[in-house]
Amino acid sequence: MSEQCNWCHTNNNLTEIYTGDDVDGEKEFICPACLKEKQSQEDIDFCECCGSDIAYYTDDLDDKLLCPEHKGEFDLDEEEQQDMEDLIENITKDG
Secondary structure, three states: OOOOOOOOOOOOOOOEEEOOOOOOOOOOOOOOHHHHHHHHHEEEOOOOOOOOEEEHHHOOOOOOOOOOOOOOOOOOOHHHHHHHHHHHHHHHOOO
């Protein structure tokens, strides 16, 4: 069976949808029209790091729109957070 959109069954300009790390599982795909609709309904979106190469169900993205592979990528530990606050303070005190 050829690849097709899971919703409208077209086979044009498909984007793969992440369905977990199960490499033996059945792949899911979405066409641009259905993707636009699903994005507006906040059902499917893209990871901020991965870009538009693969779509994700929003349940698989964190609140920063990061996929499981990139989750925590931009989280700062206490020392990094303090360094960032100090930098911001130094920049803004002279401004």
